[in-house]
Amino acid sequence: MKKFFNEFLRGIAKENPTFVLVLGLCPTLAVSVSVINGIGMGIAATFVLLGSNIIVAVIKNSIPQRIRIPCYIVVIATFVTVTEMLMKAYSPALDRSLGIYVPLIVVNCMVLGRAEAYASKNTVMNSFFDGLGMGVGFTLALILISGIREALGAGTILGHRLFASFEPAFILGMPSGALLVIGLLLGFFNVLKGRKA
Amino acid sequence: MKDKLSVGTSPHLHKDESVSRIMWLVVLSLAPAGIAGVLIFGLSALRVIILGVVSAVFSEGIIQLLTKKRITVLDGSAFLTGLLLAYNLPAHVPFWLPIVGSLFAVAIGKQVFGGLGQNIFNPALVGRVFLMASWPKYMTSFTRPMNYDAITCATPLAALKEGRAFENLSSWDLFLGLRGGCIGEVCILALLLGALFLFYKKYISWHIPLTYIATVGLFTYIFGQQGLFSGDWLLHVLTGGLILGAFFMATDYVTSPLTYKGQVIFGIGCGLLTAIIRLWGGYPEGVSYAILMMNAAAPIIDRFTKNRVYGKR
Numbered sequence: 001m002k003k004f005f006n007e008f009l010r011g012i013a014k015e016n017p018t019f020v021l022v023l024g025l026c027p028t029l030a031v032s033v034s035v036i037n038g039i040g041m042g043i044a045a046t047f048v049l050l051g052s053n054i055i056v057a058v059i060k061n062s063i064p065q066r067i068r069i070p071c072y073i074v075v076i077a078t079f080v081t082v083t084e085m086l087m088k089a090y091s092p093a094l095d096r097s098l099g100i101y102v103p104l105i106v107v108n109c110m111v112l113g114r115a116e117a118y119a120s121k122n123t124v125m126n127s128f129f130d131g132l133g134m135g136v137g138f139t140l141a142l143i144l145i146s147g148i149r150e151a152l153g154a155g156t157i158l159g160h161r162l163f164a165s166f167e168p169a170f171i172l173g174m175p176s177g178a179l180l181v182i183g184l185l186l187g188f189f190n191v192l193k194g195r196k197a
Numbered sequence: 198m199k200d201k202l203s204v205g206t207s208p209h210l211h212k213d214e215s216v217s218r219i220m221w222l223v224v225l226s227l228a229p230a231g232i233a234g235v236l237i238f239g240l241s242a243l244r245v246i247i248l249g250v251v252s253a254v255f256s257e258g259i260i261q262l263l264t265k266k267r268i269t270v271l272d273g274s275a276f277l278t279g280l281l282l283a284y285n286l287p288a289h290v291p292f293w294l295p296i297v298g299s300l301f302a303v304a305i306g307k308q309v310f311g312g313l314g315q316n317i318f319n320p321a322l323v324g325r326v327f328l329m330a331s332w333p334k335y336m337t338s339f340t341r342p343m344n345y346d347a348i349t350c351a352t353p354l355a356a357l358k359e360g361r362a363f364e365n366l367s368s369w370d371l372f373l374g375l376r377g378g379c380i381g382e383v384c385i386l387a388l389l390l391g392a393l394f395l396f397y398k399k400y401i402s403w404h405i406p407l408t409y410i411a412t413v414g415l416f417t418y419i420f421g422q423q424g425l426f427s428g429d430w431l432l433h434v435l436t437g438g439l440i441l442g443a444f445f446m447a448t449d450y451v452t453s454p455l456t457y458k459g460q461v462i463f464g465i466g467c468g469l470l471t472a473i474i475r476l477w478g479g480y481p482e483g484v485s486y487a488i489l490m491m492n493a494a495a496p497i498i499d500r501f502t503k504n505r506v507y508g509k510r
Contacts, residue, residue, distance in 0.1 A: 167291075169331035176330065180305070187309070 004129045011133025017110045018141035018182070019189045024110030027101050028142060029178040035158050038146030039139065040094045041101065044083045046135025048105050049114060051079035053131035056119040072115040073106065080106045110138060148181050149173065216313070219400055220273030226391035227280055227445060233374055233384030237342045238288035242380045245295050246283040253279025253299035260308045274313045278302050281321035281446060284381020285438065285485070286328070288340045289349075294332065298324040318492045319452050322485045329485070339377035350377040353436045358481040371435040382438040392444040404460035405453060405467075406443040410434055412468025413475075420476055433475065442484040443467070452492040459495075459502035466491045 017023045027045070031037045055075045063071045084102045087095045095102065105111060114134055119127040151157055153172030171177045235243045257275035261268045279299045286295055302324025310316045329336045341350040351359075353366060353376055366376055374384030382388075395401045414430040421428030433439070447453060447467050454463050467487045474483025 167332060170333070171327060171330040174330065 004125060007126055007129035008133040008136075011130060011135070012137040012140065015134075016137045016141060016189075017134050018138060018145075019186055021110070021113070022186070023113050024108045024138060025182070027104065027108060028145060028182065029175055030101050031098055032142055032146035032149055032178055032181075033173055034097075034150045034154070034156075035143060035146045036094070037097055038142035040087075040091070040098055042135070042139025042142045044087065044098075044102055045105055045108065045111070045138055046132070047083055048076060048079045048108075049111055049131040049135045049138075050128065051082075052076045052111055052115050053119040053127040054124060055079075056115045057122060057124045057127035060120045068120065069112075069116070072112060072120075076111050076115070077106045110134065145178065145181050145185065148185075149177060153177060216274070217272035220277050222398060223395065223400065223445070224273055224277050224280060226394045227277075227284070227381070229387035229390045230284065230381045230384055230441070231280070233387040234284070234288070234380035237374055237383055238340050238380060241340075242288040244292070245286055245288060245290060245380060246280065248292060249283030249286070249295035249299050250276055250279035252296040253282065253303050256300045256303040257308070260304055261312075264308070266312065269313070272313070275303055278307065278320045278324070281381070282324045284441060285321065285325040285379050287336065287338060287378075288380050289338070290335045294328060294335055298328045301327045314451055316451055317496075318489050319446055319449050322446060322489050322492075325485050326489060339379075341377060342375045342383070352377045352481065353432065354475065355481040357432070358475075368431055368435060371432070376436065378436070379438060379441075382441040385435055385440050388440045388444060392440075395444070401444065401448040402457065402460065404457050405447050405464040408461050408464030409443040409447055409467045409471075410439060412465045413439055413472050416469060416472035417476065420472075433472070437475070437482045438484040439471065442471075442488055446484075447488050447491070452495060454495050454498045454502060456499070456502045456504055459498040462498050462502065463491050463495060466494065 011017065015021055018025070018028055024045070027041055031041045052072070052075050056072055059071070059075075080103060083105070084095070087098075087102060114131060118130050122130070147157060149172045151162055153168050153170065155162055155166045155168040169177075172181065231246055235246075253275045254270050258268055258270040261270070279295075279302075282298050282302050283295055286298070302320040305327070306318060306320030306323030307313065307316045337355070338349045339352055341348045353371070370376060372385045374386070376383055392401070392406070396403070414434050417433040418428040418430035419426055443464075447464065454460050467484075470487035470490055471483045474480060474486060480486070
């Protein structure tokens with residue numbers, strides 16, 4: 001059990017997909033305008049990661065080596081379609097605000113990266129916890145980035161006003177603001193890591 | 198006799214110059230423009246300048262303290278960054294705007310890259326563009342000149358962009374700076390005085406400023422509003438931040454090319470981008486964006502304009 005727990009924790013801290021592996025930046029840049037979008041995208045990506053990791057780990061021995069990437073993509077696309085339909089049915093508002101970025105999870109390098117680098121070489125249980133850890137790590141990173149961007153770029157958190165009089169900096173609501181925040185956080189975490197080492 | 202002969206390694210000829218001496222003299226050369234700005238826009242302009250400078254120096258000191266680097270706040274570079282940033286702001290901005298801008302300019306524009314000499318982009322312009330993107334409302338409401346009541350008016354370039362004829366300003370008014378605009382950019386006379394001083398001290402060469410201004414003039418003359426070769430080039434040269442940018446910001450040693458050939462390319466590039474943004478872009482003024490874009494191109498220009506090493510083919 002401890003082994004699985006370690007697999008899970010690795011995705012959150014030591015191999016955080018956003019801040020250490022720097023994978024899946026496209027949705028991170030695009031949807032981290034508000035915390036609610038960040039949470040929605042994080043949950044959607046976690047679900048897809050879990051599904052694709054499990055299926056890839058199950059079928060890894062029965063798919064030919066040469067066409068494994070297309071096979072992974074088909075698996076991932078299936079789960080993304082499921083996610084998108086669920087989101088459209090149960091949370092149309094979130095679906096509208098995430099827009100094209102939900103279908104784009106198909107080409108998210110984080111999902112494909114875990115399928116190729118981990119699930120295709122490990123057992124189903126390990127892959128499940130790896131996917132869960134990566135997904136949670138991705139979600140936490142998104143919440144952190146979108147929290148900073150929403151607080152400073154719009155003056156709100158989850159739609160609640162934070163300060164009585166505060167003039168939000170528009171730049172943080174724009175893609176350039178996302179790059180700034182991600183860059184600074186990456187630098188910050190690298191400094192922390194350097195201190196520890 | 199023996200102690201009069203000193204043995205040392207080359208170079209033996211030293212110039213009585215240093216980075217901080219140059220920085221402080223550039224600050225001095227910018228003083229006339231600042232005085233003119235305060236005379237034109239009133240004491241609130243002075244407040245913006247002081248806030249910008251003080252917060253830039255403090256930000257630099259605090260960051261160097263936190264990162265345990267040598268504290269070099271007195272070398273004048275942070276002072277110059279804050280001063281140039283303040284010169285690029287309208288006179289009646291809220292008090293926190295120059296503070297946030299200076300902090301951003303020094304922290305993100307300079308210290309993140311490793312401090313003086315390492316930055317890719319001109320820090321003052323990084324600060325200005327950040328403020329422009331974050332709080333455009335304050336960055337584009339300009340004060341009427343010689344009227345200290347914070348009555349706003351459009352800059353000539355903004356009026357031109359909207360297709361309005363601006364209030365009757367003669368070229369002489371523009372030369373003296375009697376127009377709406379940023380604190381340090383309006384008085385061309387004072388800026389030219391400072392630039393002359395820099396030329397006299399040989400701190401800047403003609404290559405970047407003259408090619409920059411000439412390109413803007415030529416381009417805006419060719420693509421005038423009433424067909425080809427009808428543009429009001431004098432207006433485009435005398436308004437906006439062109440003179441301030443061309444003499445004091447595009448010539449920044451760190452962010453401009455090293456060779457004269459490269460500097461000419463750099464100046465022409467800045468001029469083309471400025472003119473294109475002014476004529477067809479979304480913003481009325483493009484000097485800061487043009488210089489920043491060419492800053493990004495400076496390393497490539499350097500690579501292609503390397504001086505031939507003697508004896509090497």
